[in-house]
Amino acid sequence: xxxxxxLLALAGISAxxxxxxxxxxxxxxxxxxxxxxxxxxxxxxxxLRATDENVAIEKADGRPNVTxxxxxxxxxKQNSTSFFAPERALTANVDLGVPLYSGGAxxxxxxxxxxxxxxxxxxLRGTESAIFSQVVAAYMDVLRGExxxxxxxxxxxxxxxxxxxxxxxxxxxxxxxxxxxxxxSRLALAQGDLRSAQAGLIQARETYIQLVxxxxxxxxxxxPLPNLPDNTRMAVDVALDNNPDLIAARERAAAAGYDIDVxxxxxxxxxxxxxxxxxxxxxxxVPDSPLDxxxxxxxxxxxxxxxxxxxxxxxxxxxxFQGGRPAALQRQAQARASAALDQVIAAxxxxxxxxxxxxxxxxxxxxxxDSSREAVxxxxxxxxxxxxxxxxxxxxxxxxxxxxxxxxxxxxxxVTARRNAYVAGFTLLAAMGLAEARDLGIEGGAxxxxxxxxxxxxxxxxxxxxxxxxxxxxxxxxxxxxxDAEIRDVYGPVLxxxxx
Numbered sequence: 001x002x003x004x005x006x007l008l009a010l011a012g013i014s015a016x017x018x019x020x021x022x023x024x025x026x027x028x029x030x031x032x033x034x035x036x037x038x039x040x041x042x043x044x045x046x047x048l049r050a051t052d053e054n055v056a057i058e059k060a061d062g063r064p065n066v067t068x069x070x071x072x073x074x075x076x077k078q079n080s081t082s083f084f085a086p087e088r089a090l091t092a093n094v095d096l097g098v099p100l101y102s103g104g105a106x107x108x109x110x111x112x113x114x115x116x117x118x119x120x121x122x123x124l125r126g127t128e129s130a131i132f133s134q135v136v137a138a139y140m141d142v143l144r145g146e147x148x149x150x151x152x153x154x155x156x157x158x159x160x161x162x163x164x165x166x167x168x169x170x171x172x173x174x175x176x177x178x179x180x181x182x183x184x185s186r187l188a189l190a191q192g193d194l195r196s197a198q199a200g201l202i203q204a205r206e207t208y209i210q211l212v213x214x215x216x217x218x219x220x221x222x223x224p225l226p227n228l229p230d231n232t233r234m235a236v237d238v239a240l241d242n243n244p245d246l247i248a249a250r251e252r253a254a255a256a257g258y259d260i261d262v263x264x265x266x267x268x269x270x271x272x273x274x275x276x277x278x279x280x281x282x283x284x285x286v287p288d289s290p291l292d293x294x295x296x297x298x299x300x301x302x303x304x305x306x307x308x309x310x311x312x313x314x315x316x317x318x319x320x321f322q323g324g325r326p327a328a329l330q331r332q333a334q335a336r337a338s339a340a341l342d343q344v345i346a347a348x349x350x351x352x353x354x355x356x357x358x359x360x361x362x363x364x365x366x367x368x369x370d371s372s373r374e375a376v377x378x379x380x381x382x383x384x385x386x387x388x389x390x391x392x393x394x395x396x397x398x399x400x401x402x403x404x405x406x407x408x409x410x411x412x413x414x415v416t417a418r419r420n421a422y423v424a425g426f427t428l429l430a431a432m433g434l435a436e437a438r439d440l441g442i443e444g445g446a447x448x449x450x451x452x453x454x455x456x457x458x459x460x461x462x463x464x465x466x467x468x469x470x471x472x473x474x475x476x477x478x479x480x481x482x483x484d485a486e487i488r489d490v491y492g493p494v495l496x497x498x499x500x
Contacts, residue, residue: 028223108261
């Protein structure tokens with residue numbers, strides 16, 4: 001199976017676009033808006049840009065460096081033995097150093113930094129996947145909440161009618177006071193369940209606002225999740241190649257291997273070339289000197305007030321003994337590399353467990369959907385029969401109430417199973433590394449490309465080339481009105497036949 005092309009398609013999400021309305025109505029619009037405005041995702045992108053700079057930082061150690069120094073000195077008291085006694089001096093020097101050999105420290109530091117950039121990109125993929133999974137769960141929670149509120153409201157209406165009918169029958173002596181009390185009790189419980197369902201819906205909508213950045217409108221049924229793996233072996237194989245957390249662990253292990261060589265380079269010779277230029281100006285403070293120092297009557301001539309010097313050469317530094325520091329640094333790097341290798345295995349274990357658990361949850365949810373459908377159909381038939389038998393006196397009011405409650409519970413189970421199946425399916429795709437922006441069909445310039453920043457900064461030499469001032473990229477939700485529990489229909493789209 002070529003899993004990548006097969007799992008890219010998330011039908012309906014393949015038309016992903018970032019030009020979203022202020023209020024998302026479909027899952028693809030909700031995912032696109034979260035991709036564009038979620039502050040956690042924006043922060044992850046900024047963190048990756050910070051990681052990119054490590055490459056430029058490590059490269060700088062292998063580049064030429066130029067330093068300039070200057071000083072203005074007033075000599076308050078001259079050395080009594082000095083024949084050259086200026087009162088003041090202006091000095092300046094410029095030095096150019098070019099590292100030629102550093103034992104491989106620069107080369108391996110750059111390699112390690114590049115590996116950590118790769119790890120950072122995998123971390124960004126993982127963040128995208130995690131946020132998308134949260135958005136999908138929030139989207140389905142809103143749909144489930146709407147369905148549960150609708151079912152609870154319908155149950156209250158049904159029980160209200162039942163209570164009125166039971167009260168009317170009590171007036172004519174057809175039922176007892178106990179029957180009326182049972183109807184009243186069930187209605188009160190249903191009203192409490194409705195309040196709980198409404199609170200749950202409000203919470204689900206607030207979570208949606210938190211993740212997506214806008215209030216949910218009339219949410220449409222989600223698109224199907226096509227081409228999910230047929231078995232756990234297939235899912236695990238894909239995950240081992242594509243899971244971003246596992247890829248990040250592997251890249252960090254590779255970087256730790258380069259760190260060993262960097263630590264060992266501290267005991268190797270270092271060679272550099274240098275060029276220097278010095279300038280002195282005594283600002284006219286050097287006194288005139290006699291033409292003939294041996295003739296006290298010799299005329300005075302002006303002394304030079306400036307002096308220059310230049311130098312060039314090679315420098316060699318050979319560490320002979322450092323108290324065991326290089327060996328300690330290398331052993332430390334080796335231990336960290338060993339830890340990184342075990343972290344790869346730990347990440348692999350986590351991925352395998354996640355995939356298998358998600359596959360099991362998805363399979364179980366599908367089975368529960370089938371059984372819940374059968375339960376709903378049977379409960380509907382049972383309620384119809386109990387009501388008919390009650391009308392001729394073969395069933396009590398309590399029997400009718402129990403049948404209505406059983407139908408409600410079976411419908412709730414079906415709604416929950418459908419939500420769980422979709423979330424588990426998407427979670428499985430996420431664990432396989434196939435639920436990120438690139439997998440959801442966001443095309444062209446809409447995608448955030450981490451290579452753009454890397455290519456922009458990794459080769460820069462200018463010491464004054466700073467970036468723009470930091471500013472938040474995510475959107476705030478303070479101006480979005482608080483969520484309510486209003487619903488548009490009785491059952492909600494989760495129970496629509498086309499989503500079966």
